[in-house]
Amino acid sequence: MKVGVLIIGDELLSGKRQDKHLQAVIRILAARGMKLAWAEYLGDDPQRIEAALRRAFASGELVFSFGGIGATPDDHTRGCAARALGELLTVHPQARELIEGRFGAEAYPHRINMGAFPASASIIPNPVNQIPGFSCGNVHFVPGFPSMAWPMVEWVLDTHYRQLHSDSPDVEQGCIALRAKEGDLISLMQEFVDRYPALRFSCLPSFGSEAIPEMHIEFGFSGQPALVAIALAEWRQALQARGYELRERPAAA
Structure with a gap:
């Protein structure tokens, strides 16, 4: 199974921030005897994001998407994923519980939207602040923050794709x-x-x-x-x- 990444954010394309995810993913995969097949950078353009996700879902490949799953108006990835799948965007029950547990009454009206995923999604645990990412088939969505994203990628690989790990001798x-x-x-x-x-x-x-x-x-x-x-x-x-x-x-x- 080929592995690809989508790295999303205007700040990367404008040069305001330097991407750290690509090299990190290469290292994370290499530690498991795997390698990256492709990478794509996208700005905060809903049409491009949706098109890229349609390709990812149709490919059958293992894909990690970084960024755009927060609660601000420029976070389009969750909605784009739902449209690409033809599904409704709904608050996942486990995500609701985690977000309410983290923020209490302050989860509403906006923070709760960080738990709104496509209807078929399952959650990816976030060890840093408990706000989960999500998976739809072989496409996995994590935050843009490296401290959260990288351990979440490792969890996905070690939980769902251990069969792809290499047993090459050290x-x-x-x-x-x-x-x-x-x-x-x-x-x-x-x-x-x-x-x-x-x-x-x-x-x-x-x-x-x-x-x-x-x-x-x-x-x-x-x-x-x-x-x-x-x-x-x-x-x-x-x-x-x-x-x-x-x-x-x-x-x-």
């Missing part, structure tokens, strides 16, 4: 940074550990060896092959941006 790959010192790179290392929780990260400093007389650090990532390749490419780029000379390190099975 690999280990890395590189060597010449004249590098651990203390200068701790913040960068922590950033990558946080960014790639599915991988194991290693750091082996050396004052020099027969093969490499200079002081150096050998870095490594181990885990699913696709995710290791992405992490290592980003790591090498980050080190080179800081002026370090790199050497290759043989891959280990």
